[in-house]
Structure formats: structure tokens, C-alpha cells
Amino acid sequence: MIFQKIKGVFIDGKKDLCKKSPLKEYLSPKYVYIPLLQRTSNLKAEVKVGDEVKVGQVVATNEQQMNVRVHASVSGKVTAIKKVWHSSGKMVDAIEIENNFQNQLTESIKREENVDSLTREQLIKKMELAGITGLGGAGFPTHIKYKTKAKIDTVIINAVECEPYLTCDYHFITTYPEKLLKGATYMMKAADATKVVIAYKINNKQIREAVQPFLPKFPHVELFPVKNVYPAGWEKFIVEQVTKKTYNGLPAEAGVIVNNSATAITFADAVEMNIPLIARPISITGEGIKKPGSFYVPIGTKVSELVELCGGYVEGLDPLKYNYIAGGPMTGRAIFIDDLVVNDTLGAVIVKPVIEGLHPECLGCGKCADVCPAFLTPTEIKKAFERKDIKLLSDLNANKCVECGLCSYICPSHVEITEAVAKGKDLLRKGAK
Amino acid sequence: MARFAGGKAPFLRASDEKDYGTKVMMKDFMIALLPVILFTWYKNGIQVYLDGNIGLLEMFYPLVFILLGGFISVMMEGIFVFVTNKEDRSLKGIMTKLSVSFSAIPGLILALLLPLYTPIWVLIFAAFIATIIGKMIFGGFGHNIFNPALLGYTVVGFTLMGVINNAGGLFNASEAIIDSYAGATPLGALASSGQINYDILVAPYGSLWDFFIGTIPGALGETSALAIMFGGLYLVIRKVIKWYTPVIYVGTVFGLSWIIGALSGDAGLWFPAYSVFSGGVMFAAVFMATEPVTTPTNILGKVFFALFLGVFTVLFRFVGSLPEGVATSLIFLNIFTLPIDKFTAVIRTKRFTKPGGLYFGILTGLLLVLAVYTLVKAGNMYTVYIPYLGWVI
Numbered sequence: 002m003i004f005q006k007i008k009g010v011f012i013d014g015k016k017d018l019c020k021k022s023p024l025k026e027y028l029s030p031k032y033v034y035i036p037l038l039q040r041t042s043n044l045k046a047e048v049k050v051g052d053e054v055k056v057g058q059v060v061a062t063n064e065q066q067m068n069v070r071v072h073a074s075v076s077g078k079v080t081a082i083k084k085v086w087h088s089s090g091k092m093v094d095a096i097e098i099e100n101n102f103q104n105q106l107t108e109s110i111k112r113e114e115n116v117d118s119l120t121r122e123q124l125i126k127k128m129e130l131a132g133i134t135g136l137g138g139a140g141f142p143t144h145i146k147y148k149t150k151a152k153i154d155t156v157i158i159n160a161v162e163c164e165p166y167l168t169c170d171y172h173f174i175t176t177y178p179e180k181l182l183k184g185a186t187y188m189m190k191a192a193d194a195t196k197v198v199i200a201y202k203i204n205n206k207q208i209r210e211a212v213q214p215f216l217p218k219f220p221h222v223e224l225f226p227v228k229n230v231y232p233a234g235w236e237k238f239i240v241e242q243v244t245k246k247t248y249n250g251l252p253a254e255a256g257v258i259v260n261n262s263a264t265a266i267t268f269a270d271a272v273e274m275n276i277p278l279i280a281r282p283i284s285i286t287g288e289g290i291k292k293p294g295s296f297y298v299p300i301g302t303k304v305s306e307l308v309e310l311c312g313g314y315v316e317g318l319d320p321l322k323y324n325y326i327a328g329g330p331m332t333g334r335a336i337f338i339d340d341l342v343v344n345d346t347l348g349a350v351i352v353k354p355v356i357e358g359l360h361p362e363c364l365g366c367g368k369c370a371d372v373c374p375a376f377l378t379p380t381e382i383k384k385a386f387e388r389k390d391i392k393l394l395s396d397l398n399a400n401k402c403v404e405c406g407l408c409s410y411i412c413p414s415h416v417e418i419t420e421a422v423a424k425g426k427d428l429l430r431k432g433a434k
Numbered sequence: 435m436a437r438f439a440g441g442k443a444p445f446l447r448a449s450d451e452k453d454y455g456t457k458v459m460m461k462d463f464m465i466a467l468l469p470v471i472l473f474t475w476y477k478n479g480i481q482v483y484l485d486g487n488i489g490l491l492e493m494f495y496p497l498v499f500i501l502l503g504g505f506i507s508v509m510m511e512g513i514f515v516f517v518t519n520k521e522d523r524s525l526k527g528i529m530t531k532l533s534v535s536f537s538a539i540p541g542l543i544l545a546l547l548l549p550l551y552t553p554i555w556v557l558i559f560a561a562f563i564a565t566i567i568g569k570m571i572f573g574g575f576g577h578n579i580f581n582p583a584l585l586g587y588t589v590v591g592f593t594l595m596g597v598i599n600n601a602g603g604l605f606n607a608s609e610a611i612i613d614s615y616a617g618a619t620p621l622g623a624l625a626s627s628g629q630i631n632y633d634i635l636v637a638p639y640g641s642l643w644d645f646f647i648g649t650i651p652g653a654l655g656e657t658s659a660l661a662i663m664f665g666g667l668y669l670v671i672r673k674v675i676k677w678y679t680p681v682i683y684v685g686t687v688f689g690l691s692w693i694i695g696a697l698s699g700d701a702g703l704w705f706p707a708y709s710v711f712s713g714g715v716m717f718a719a720v721f722m723a724t725e726p727v728t729t730p731t732n733i734l735g736k737v738f739f740a741l742f743l744g745v746f747t748v749l750f751r752f753v754g755s756l757p758e759g760v761a762t763s764l765i766f767l768n769i770f771t772l773p774i775d776k777f778t779a780v781i782r783t784k785r786f787t788k789p790g791g792l793y794f795g796i797l798t799g800l801l802l803v804l805a806v807y808t809l810v811k812a813g814n815m816y817t818v819y820i821p822y823l824g825w826v827i
Contacts, residue, residue, distance in 0.1 A: 201813070320438045321438070323438055324445050328441075330445040335440050336438065339436055355439050359533065361456045361534035365728075367733065378731070379781075381776060397779055397783050406444030414576075415447055417442055
């Protein structure tokens, strides 16, 4: 059989658009809108209109599903619960909080005295209470990962950020390198592991330079460069590169937990200061933005305010000829109205022109199957989906698709093949039930 | 607030760049045909003119003939679009459709498959079969089952070969006056003599070097392995085709021919080399077995396709009554492209677990049975077993 190893594809990163400008803090917007949706779980609001809330106060929970909790990111008054655009491409309910600009902290936010004596259980509890979720884009509640029964020996911090355009993780790491190492260390303790590996892209020398001076204090941390390809930031790719082991379901099978670098930095604050997940870095970039930049903002900030900080859209921008993308350009979603709010999974907003052209039919070149990191055959999955052949879809492992978007990217005929495979995956999931 | 455009991820496409995409790939395909076209022009035009056998104007005939093939195909497709597309019959509309249909390529390949002195009306008929029946009826580029050029060539080959031969056929003016050719191509010589003998098969046409360079009689594009290799190399470097499809196909034909030669008592490497360089094997390997639309999509499918193609070519050539076997085996296997694609895709994902292993077993089993059958039958034809039987008794 053909030897299967994920190769990845080099994609022009276009990261220079906002790499030069430093991470800017924008911590006091007039209003924030906390979405009542975390990944797939709908949240129940714990506050009523008219309530006064403090920074870090729990405002919404879902105890049935993975015990998710969301906190107020500014102090002030709850003025409404209304619909906003969410990065999932839908309109969802959100708690509107009017900022009173007094930055009152809730009681639980205080310096933790004896940080080093915290046990594994206490650390995981902190993770849960702080509502830490994966900030890389999937938004999976982090504490679930650490409650695994498997023996974990390595915690991998994913600082690869392989999607083009995105620089928010890069900026966050280079701004807070020590926090990254601390957070990673707490994560290692929370997993009972012995080693931390920070995977970063080999061309991001600045990450190495920023982290290196602190390494003597953290001897268990190791830096691991990965190739500058897409999808080098995919969990499975990193695990295979670092441990030379592979897995089918979860990385825990290979004795590994993978966390995003921004999650690690947030966790450092959660452990030392008991600050829950209330802010995250975000890149506002793309050819349609005048001065692209990265920001550190409270969850719930309106993206339109950040766009204003970037100097607005370029002159004479015709919105109908531009995409407004929530997330990275490879896996993100097009949002129709530029009225988005920042939620925990939104790493970037990209405004980029739509390139139109007349494209021929699929010619069957097979490039999509060649680049697929999951070793699927997208063209056949597409055909099986069109025939609604559920058995064939399962024979073709359509459920293994990670929707990285490489097949559509590489297609010389501009076929929407990722979309077709994703639909096949959905059909298989529904049909299997 | 503004309303933005919709779309589906990914929002970055390699095909948005100017130097990547199907159009570029098809342009590369045409560029790869250039060495073949130039060589055949040299061989059938310039060289013959230098020999003094034709006039200056006639020197351009091979070039004109090939370009005419492409031109006729484009015209036919344009007319087809005009007739079927009632909404937009403007010139601009038709040109837009043609720009994503790449109709010149089947036309050029078709002309290269035909002998030099094919009457023009036969070329037009073949182009009609190729573009209209072979491609447009199926729904245009990307939907055709059969390689259009090959379909046109095969239909003409089975029906109008007599007409072509009467009109002058394969030989250019210089070749026609050489007596030792005895009116047959190298492969024709094998079919008529039925003997594996260097003096009959190779010697009249020069040496194997001439076979490689291409100065032997044959259809316009197929004679020069060298020119075809240049084209193939270009396609591989430009990542339009995979290197292994031609290599496996040629390798299979080479290997099986070698065994057949050895079974019939002559284990020299000249016979497999003759088998590969004499007919259309090289041309088919580079320009038709790799044609993306009508051959399997994934890697494993391409490998199986090339293996089957090699076996069938040898089967049709040495066991069947066809002198060539290349075109017939390709057309025949085009039918099986879809199932091969499906089976190999399952093998790729499921590996040797059920049902991948089953499919893999079926495909390899079929391949082995066919290969053994071919060898046994071909061995019989070239009277191998008789001396061995005598020796045993």
C-alpha cells in the first residue's frame, strides 16, 4: 500500500498584512454582547435585564452539557437580551451589558496564594470554573480534555496558527511569553504529564526568540518547530510530528493533550489571578481593511468598533464584492452583515475581495485526494453524496473529514468540493442514526 | 452596516491565481504536444522536402493537417453550442463556453493519431465523432466517458482504414519508395509474419535507435519516443500528470512482451523495446492514459488503470487479431474508469479491512488471471510449446 504521511500544502500566509503592528488592547467598549451559545450548547442566562454585573461574574451556564459557564467581561448593567450575529453564521441571543467604566471585579478574582501546591483536581476545577474553552477555533471546553482516564505524558501547546492571514496567536505569544510557559506548566500539572512541547511554525522565529529567555526557568518545556504548511496546526498533524504516534479518536490515545497557545495564556491568568475567560486576541485583517491589526478585547465586543480602530474599510469598498469572514480563510464562515460580536472561538475577522471567474468542470485530476490530510477521496465522496449512497459514504470514511478546506483550495476547477464532502459527512451522520 | 457577499469556505483558492488552474493545465497539455508536432513536421515534411520528394508547399502539409484537426474540433463544438444553447447565441457567449471546454486538444491529438495521408473528409468525420459523439453528447468537458480523440480514431480505424490506405496512408513520400517496408508498419510486420525475429521486425526499418528517435513509418504523432518523452517530462514537471501512469503502463507492456519473447525462444531485450517503441504505446502512455477526465482520479486507481491497460494492450496485440491494441484497450478500459475509481477509493480509505481488502483481492486477482491468460495464449501463438513438448516426450 501507499505509505500514508500527512504532507500538507504550502499556502501563501499573507500574514504580513497585520504582523508588523503590535497587539493593541481595547478593553473598555461601551457595550458588550455575551452570546448565549458556546460551541454547540445553548446557554441559560443567569442574569435578568436591569441587573448590575461585575467583571468575572457568571452570566450564563449550561450544566447539562459539559458544564459550560460564561462570565461578564465588563462591569455594568444588563440592558437587554437581543439577537446578534455570531461567528457560527447564525443570529443568536446575547446579553447586552452597558459598561459603567468602573471595572469592578467580582469577589473570586484575587491572587492565588500558594500556586505551586495546587493539585491536579484543583487545577481542573479552576479550568472548569473559569470557563476555559479552546481558543483556537473549535471551542471545546478544556476541562473535559483533562478529565480523561488515559495516561497523559505530554501536553502539546499548539502555537502553529497555520491558517493564512491570522496573527492573533502570534501576537499574543510574543506579548506574553512567560504567561504561555506558566500556563503550559499548569496544564502539564493538570494532566499529570511530565513534558510540555510548544509547537510553532518554523518561519515564526520571533516566537522562539520571545520564549527562549524564559526557558531556563521551565526545563520541562521544549520548543518544536513544524513545517510552514497547511494544515500544520491540525491536532493530528502536530501529534504525529511530535510523538511519531497516531490515533483514531482523541489525542489522549497517544498519551497527549493538545491545547491552543492562547488557551494556555488564559489559563495562566485563571490559575494565578482566578480571572475567567473574559478576553481573547483577535486579528482584524484582509485586503479590505485599511490598517490591519491584532487586538486583545473582551468577549462580546462588537467587531465593527475594532474595524473603526483599524481605520475602517479601504476607500470605495463595495461590500457585495467582498467577503466578511469570521475565522480563518480556510475554515471560516462568510457573515452577510458586518454586525458580528467577538465570542470565544473568533480568532479573526477577514475582509477580502471575492475573485470571480468562469471555471470549467471537475476534470478528475485527483489533486484533492492527493492533498487530503485525512487520506479521503473527495471526488468519490461527492459522487456518493449526490447519489445519497450512505453505505458507500461510510466505506469512504466520509465522517473522517476535518473540513480543512484543502481540497477546494487546491482544485484547479474551483469546485466547491469541501462543501460537498461536508454535506456527505452530515448525510452519513444522519443516515447512521 | 453593510451587506457583504456570501460564499463557502475556503475563501482562498489556488485557482484564483493566474498561474494555476484547469486552463493552465490544458495550456500545458498543448505545449507538451509541441515537440511531437514539431518532430512529425520535421520527419514528414522538412526531411522529405530535403530528400527532394515533395515540393516546398507540400512541406507544410503535416503541420497544416494537425492544426486543421484542432481547428475543425473547435468549429464543431462552436456549432454544437450554437445549436443547443438557445438562450445565448451571441459570438461572445459561444466563445465563453468554448474557453472552458478545451476542444482544441482532442482535435490535435486526433490528428496526431491519424496517418499522414488521411483524406480531409475522413478527418472531419473523425472530429465529428470525437467532439460531438465523444464529448458534447455526454455533457461536455468533464463528463465524457471515452477519450474523445481516441473514440474518433477508433471509429475511423475500424470503418475507414481502407479509404485512408488507398489515399496514401501511413507513408510519406520518402518512405513510400523504400521497397523493404513491404507496405506495413513494424507492428503490421509482426501481425503478418507471426514470427519474433529481429531480421523481419526491426532490420527493415533501421535499428532500434531509429525506433526510439522515430524515423520509422507510423501515424503522425506516435513514432518518436524521444519527442513524446520530452512532452511527458514537461507535463510531469508542471504537475499536470503523474509520472507513474506512463511508467507503469510502458513497464507492463515491456515486461509482458519480454516474457512473450522469451517464451518463444528469443529472450533478447530488443523485442520488448520494439514492442514499446513501434506502435502507439508511448504516445498513449503520455497523452492518453494520463488524460484526467477519462482515467481514474486517485493514485491507486491510476496505478491499477495503467496495469490493466498494459495487460490489455499486450492481450489485444499478441493474442487478438489487432496489430496495435493500444487504442482498443484504452477505449475498453475507459468504460471501467468509474468502477475502478470507486473500488480504489474504498481501498484507499478502508485499507485491507472489509470491504477494501475484498476489492483489492478482486482487482489484483483479475489482473493476474488476465496476465497469465495473455502469456499462455501469446506463447501458443508463437509456437513455443511444440519444441518443449518434443523435448519432454
